[in-house]
Amino acid sequence: NIIFLFFGILYNVEPFRFKNTFLIDVLLEAANNPLRFLMGWSILIPNYYPPISIVLFFWLVGCFLMTMKRYSEYNFLSKRIDPTKYRKSFKTYNSQNLFDLSILYSLLSFFFFAIFIIKYKLELILLSPVTCLIYIRIFKISQKKNSIIMNVEKIYKDTKFVYLVFFSLLFSIVLLQ
Helix, strand or coil, rough: CCHHHHHHHHHHCCCHHHHCCCCHHHHHHCCHHHHHHHHHHHHHHHCCCHHHHHHHHHHHHHHHHHHHHHHHHHHHCCCCCCCCHHHHHCCCHHHHHHHHHHHHHHHHHHHHHHHHHHCCHHHHHHHHHHHHHHHHHHHHHCCCCCCHHHHHHHHHHHHHHHHHHHHHHHHHHHCCC
């Protein structure tokens, strides 16, 4: 909880306010993903540390999702107002570099996911196609006119996304047997 508070201060409070800083805004905000994962891990498996590959996977997935959110916001706002009036970091971001960064984060996250799979449970490699479909679905969602990715907590409204995640969870359970 102290780390969440610390990151929250870095992200939101002057003189830091990294919310307004290119790249750091996404990297810092996405750090909440592995922090939540680590808290859950420490409750379930308190005597062992998780593999760094899965921690980096969660962090980079968070970077991917945050960048897709920025991408959708930028494209939505740029048709209506100057996007920098909404988010100062949009002075440096643009539609192209946000899309490029999202590809980078998706590839890096998948890379660490693959490392985890190869090292710990090779059968999970069969999840790769559905995992790719989930990434593709997020790309498609983010390109819609009034994308729900701008309010990521509403992503459950995209039934295709929900089905893909549900299928991947069921398939993971089967593969872990």
